[in-house]
Amino acid sequence: MQARLLLENGTLFTGLAFGAEGESTGEVVFNTGITGYQEVLSDPSYCGQIVTMTQPLMGNYGITRDDFESYVPFIHGFVVRRHEPVPSNWRAEYSLDELLKEHGIVGISEIDTRMLTRMIRSHGTMKGILTTSAASVEELQERLTGSEILRDQVARTSTNNIYTSPGSKERIVLMDFGSKNGILRELNERNCDVVIVPHDTTAEQIRHMRPDGILLSNGPGDPKDVPEAIRTVSELIGEIPIFGICLGHQLFALASGADTEKLKFGHRGGNHPVKDLATNRCYITSQNHGYAVTEKSVQGTELEITHINNNDKTVEGLKHSIHPAFSVQYHPEAAPGPQESNYLFDEFLQMIADHKVKHPVRSRQAELAASARGAQ
Template sequence: MKRLLILEDETYFVGEGFGAKSSVTGEIVFATGMSGYQEMITDPSFKGQLLVFTSPTIGNYGINRDDHESMVSACSAVVVKNVARVASNWRSQQTLGEFLEKREIPGISGIDTRALTKKIREKGAMKASIIDMVPDLEHDFDQLRAIVLPTNQVQEVSTNKPYSIPGTGFHVVVVDFGMKQSILRELIKRDCHITVVPYNTSSEVILSYQPDGVMLSNGPGDPKDLPQVPEMILDIQSQVPVFGICLGHQLLSLANGADSYKMPFGHRGSNHAVREIASDTIYFTSQNHGYAIDQESLVGTDLMVTHVDINDLSVEGVKHKKYPAFSVQFHPDAAPGPHDGVSIFDEFIELMESEGKTHA
């Protein structure tokens, strides 16, 4: 089944279709890392995006029920050089192609992903479509350029109503902007009693749960598309400890007067080096974001930079100077990726302890 991957700059690639037999349009991005494709495909932060894997072969160890990061559709499409038709792993329950077909996610293989990645690095993330072979590409390029990508991804991936996960430790309210399940797993390991609430929950409702701490989760899209959230954060950060991850980090920063910007091609993958400034420690981290906080915009705010990216010196973490609030741009839950930053969850627990909170 021959298919086309077309970009808005009028570049196109011919490949073989697999997975769902549908056409799709979205922002095309690439992710590095040789493994972890299941976690990335099911990560809600990829909502609406065509996901390019830089590793040359994807799908070799199949799909299993335990490694999903969400049960909702995440990325819009999968782009690979080679797709493994046979999976070899004792946990495997289906092939990648079978999984994508069931999730109604189209895939395309046989693509020169090295050339495609170099183009994205050179020109930045752009709109792209996967379509059937057509005689008139010029018409399709015109249509692609005219498409306006949606800005309501968080609404689509957030929970619709609150739910709880019982625990005997601190009570943590998690605001779900497109949360990965691995975040919950790390809190469960620390015996937390968890209440997950929708992205648009007010500060009054959050505080009515009498939490020991509040976590702002990861999620897709531009943090400025959620103008009501910074006000909520301002209300709660002076009353309970707050911990933000990825989109949550950006929203905490915006709430305290910083500014964000769209990166040329973002950080996506499981091998990004980050330096913790206080200890001069290097972490290798999992990341997935297309926006970042402008470091210069932090001047004059009550936030201080705690972590920076080794490669481009972008802001990877902040801490409030007055209130018990901090955040990181990377994913300390490490799914997929190295576990260098997982101790940051322990820092959140210690922060709740230091604030004199009692167990739920």
């Protein structure tokens, strides 16, 4: 079956269809990862996007239950140079084609992904329509022109209910803006008592949970589309230690008075170099974002830049100069990607421990006693 991808600049790619039949629109982006297509497909941060893989061969090692980053994929389309329908991997439980069919995702193969990637790098991300239909190019252009880029991706990907992943150590509230399973996995490995909450949970609701720390998760889209989260974070800075990842990093910056901007074509892949300004060490990191904190906007705030991207010098890490709070633009849980940055979870827990020493929590009896004395 034939599939076609039409970009808003009028370029038409014609190839072979795999996965589901149908049609979808979205922002066309590219990912430079060599492996990890299952994690890419199941990463909620790709909500509303049609993803092009620069690695030419996809599907060769199949799909396994253990490698999902979310239960339901939110991606709008998958673009590859070559699709391998029969995987060769002892862990594989089913194929890439079967996964896309199961979740209604259209795939296209046998197109020049190198040309498409160079076009995106030159012109920036563009809207596109991916279809297996026989509609004319004029009809597709009309549908694409009338489509809108999603603005509610966080609401689509966040949990609707509060739930827990019990542990015996620090209680961490994980604000879910479209969180990857890898973040919860890293907290579970450290035996944290994790409470996962919806994106619109208020500061007062979080206070009632009496957490030791707050983790702001990754997620899709423009951070300015979730102003309620910015307000919540701004209220909690200085009260409870905070660690932000990806979208959480951007929300932390906005809540602290900095600003964000849309990148020309974003950072997506498991091979992005980031420099730690304190040590001058370079880390190879996993990234997936289309927005970044603007460097100039950090000036005049209480934030300090801790990491920069070695490719384009964009801001990759921040810390608060007064309060226990820091963030990174990349993914220390790294799935797919290198795991050399997962030490940041240990630094987060150490920051919590240091905060407890400086600000010991008073017992309930002490609070009642103080209240009684105040009443007298």
